[in-house]
Amino acid sequence: MRPPSRSASEYRTVGILGGGTAGYLTALCLRAGRPELDVTVIESSKIPIIGVGEATTSEIVAYLHRILGLDVHQFYREVKPTWKLGIRFVWGLPGDHTFNFPFDIPLPLESLLYEGHLLNTSLLSILMEQKKGLVMARGAGEGFSLISQSPYAYHLDNKRFVQYLQKRAAEAGIRHLDREIVDARLCEDGESITALVTSGAEEFSYDLYVDCSGFRSFLLEQKLRSRFISFHDSLFTDRAIPADVPHHGILKPYTTAETMNCGWCWNIPQVESDHCGYVYSSAFCSDDEARAEMQRVYPEMRDPRLVKFRSGRHEHCWKGNVVAIGNAYGFVEPLESTGIQMILYETVGLVKYLPAHKSDTDSRQLLNQSIASKWDHLRWFLSIHYRFNKKLDTPFWQHCREATNISGAEEPLRLFRQAAPLFYRRFKEKSVGVPRPAFDDFGYDMLLLGQAVPAKFVDPIESREAYFGRTRVLQWLARCALPHERSLDVLLNGSEDLLSGHIQEETGWVAAFEKDFLQRA
Secondary structure, three states: OOOOOOOOOEOOEEEEEOOHHHHHHHHHHHHHHOOOOEEEEEEOOOOOOOOOEEEOOOHHHHHHHHHOOOOHHHHHHHHOOEEEOEEEEEOOOOOOOOEEEEOOOOOHHHHHHHHOOOOOOOHHHHHHHOOEEEEEEOOOOOEEEOOOOOOOEEEEEHHHHHHHHHHHHHHOOOEEEEOOEEEEEEOOOOOOEEEEEEOOOOEEOOOEEEEOOHHHOHHHHHHOOOOEEEOOOOOOOOEEEEEEEOOOOOOOOOEEEEEEOOEEEEEEEOOOOEEEEEEEOOOOOOHHHHHHHHHHHOOOOEOOOOEEOOOEEEOOOEEOOEEEOHHHOEEOOOOOOOHHHHHHHHHHHHHHHOOOEOOOOHHHHHHHHHHHHHHHHHHHHHHHHHHOOOOOOOHHHHHHHHHOOOHHHHHHHHHHHHOEOHHHHHHHOOOOOOOOOOOOHHHHHHHHHHOOOOOOEOOOOOOHHHHHHHHHHHHHHHHHEEEHHHHHHHHHHOOHHHHHHHHHOOOOHHHHHHHHHHHHO
16 A cells, blocks of 8 residues: 655655754654654764763653653663752852752741751752662662652763663664764755755755754854854853762762852762763853862862853744754753753654644744743743852852843742742642642742842741651651662662653653643643
8 A cells, every 4th residue: 555645845854963962862752753754863973972971850751751752671771870859059158058959849938947948848858968869778678669759850971871862763763874964055045954965975955954963053053044142141151171070889869069169060970970060150260270179179080171152042943944952052051950951842842843834834933932931931040040149259259149130030039039938829729749840939949048038938838846747757768768879779670660660650740740841842
């Protein structure tokens, strides 16, 4: 039986320029959501995969294992992720002040009012403090898991993750070309691409081109001239020095963001070592000065290297017949682990808005509006990290407190000052079980409370007696929990149902996050 004929006006072929995380997630998402499309990834083996640590948000669990349908056991075996229960901020106030941003549902006001800090707001925050995982001890060699009740994210090694995605793409029938693309031919009006040109003078043409070329934005910016909109007046950092640091067998179940003289340093635990990186402003220190400061903090660091970046986004996500995904469209400095998260939104958005026919330009505009608004929201959310951080009084941080543009965050800031925490109104609406959009009211609450931004507080939800009673139970649970590294070992070597069960459970948090994510993409 012959397949039905298809019109030349339909989208039939997609060429993805660039592999990496963005390229392969795009290919796999198109295969899952638009299986009728013929998808090809074009990348050059001359460009090596950089092995760095990547921190993620909780949405990635639902995205990988439900939306893409990738096997969770195979993922753990090949990628070797560690768990991220939240972010630990060495931030906000001078001295030894720290606070946590956990992924579960906390009660930050009670912890602040009754204990004077934000470290006992929830079970995950307490587990973070004790460097524990999500498996509780229950006898000799036995344990039970909390992964079905507690949202978590992954810490990933980028090299292993990309190699894993490459294998899954090949298994899914996604075409692959090892070519170096040196040029792209434009149509007469310069508003779309007609062909990609290789170093060997080959030409490849597709109905839709996806630019995953990273910071160089080869198709969107260089060829189609989409304007770059800088976030420089809100986010002043422009360089990073990543390096590996031994962790001596102790795996932290969280990402750390630590204030430094001219920026901040991340710490992302991997199974072999911690991956750290100093994110700083070149206007306030030289590369050598930044490297020396990082060396003082992490004297055992090895293999430091330099990465230059700019924070901002392009005017278009989709222009002509080019859609840009990942760094080719936008980038904000690494606070809050937004890199991979935005790729998830962009790929699901592409599947959602990609029409059947090329003549449908309304969908193009909808995707541009949707993705731009998400990036702009990140800009303003990240800006409050800089405007209100009083940890250090260096010239860089003085400038941040005086000059950071937070104009897009003024409304949530005004509401917070009038009645904090903002998140507590969801308790009154009885909607606390609904998944939170990343960096919504709760995100503002934790960052503003953690940095001691003045506000008028609402009434606590729990009395002092009820709070301490609940906290004693959570502290007991945390004491029963195994260390992070041991928890991972028990889970991986125990019953396969421990891992796959919470992914498949239709009433669990992973399924709820999938539904919520698809609605917001």
